[in-house]
Amino acid sequence: MEDKEEEILSENKESEEDDPRQLAFDCISEVRDYWKEEWQDMPEFIHEDLLPWKTFSIHFRGRREMEEFGKLIKQSITSKTRSMWYPSEEIGRFSDKRYIAYMTPKYPVYIISKGRWETRMTSIALEEMKIPYHIVVEPQEYLKYASVIDPKKILILPFSNLEQGSIPAR
Numbered sequence: 001m002e003d004k005e006e007e008i009l010s011e012n013k014e015s016e017e018d019d020p021r022q023l024a025f026d027c028i029s030e031v032r033d034y035w036k037e038e039w040q041d042m043p044e045f046i047h048e049d050l051l052p053w054k055t056f057s058i059h060f061r062g063r064r065e066m067e068e069f070g071k072l073i074k075q076s077i078t079s080k081t082r083s084m085w086y087p088s089e090e091i092g093r094f095s096d097k098r099y100i101a102y103m104t105p106k107y108p109v110y111i112i113s114k115g116r117w118e119t120r121m122t123s124i125a126l127e128e129m130k131i132p133y134h135i136v137v138e139p140q141e142y143l144k145y146a147s148v149i150d151p152k153k154i155l156i157l158p159f160s161n162l163e164q165g166s167i168p169a170r
Contacts, residue, residue, distance in 0.1 A: 052085070102130070109133040110155075117144040123153075 060066040063079075070077035075088050111122050113135050126133045136155045137145050145154055 105131060111135045113137055113145070114141065117141065117148055120145075120148065123149060 058069070060069065066077050073086055075084055075086070077084070109126065109131060111126075111133060113120065113123075114137070120135075123133065123135055134153055134155050135145065135149060136157060138157050138159070142154065142156055
């Protein structure tokens with residue numbers, strides 16, 4: 001099979017530059033460091049080895065034995081418990097963490113919103129991160145959004161209630 005492939009390749013190429021296997025690697029030197037320009041001043045990331053030293057299954061004869069074992073290791077075990085760490089590991093909470101950079105995004109940020117002037121979670125998050133944005137709303141909701149968002153950030157669609165979701169706004 002390799003001989004046939006080599007034969008076809010040699011018939012179809014005029015020089016080393018035409019080798020189709022090489023095309024995939026031609027621009028690697030250009031791509032290799034593309035991320036460095038954007039990836040500046042980021043917080044340090046330390047990846048720890050989180051794999052267990054030993055893993056095994058435990059079988060209980062009944063609920064009482066399971067509860068006794070839980071007391072012994074000082075952990076709560078229920079019928080929904082599928083795995084656990086010993087000693088108990090605290091689960092990291094990261095939903096309230098954000099990285100804030102004092103720079104303008106390369107591309108403008110637009111939020112398409114309908115009926116969410118009270119919650120507006122995306123716009124609140126962008127405000128907290130000081131990221132400029134525009135929110136796109138239907139005409140009949142403008143005043144409701146303008147009461148909670150700077151009107152300069154609001155773009156009004158030229159239509160309303162098409163019942164097609166956000167597709168027309170895109």
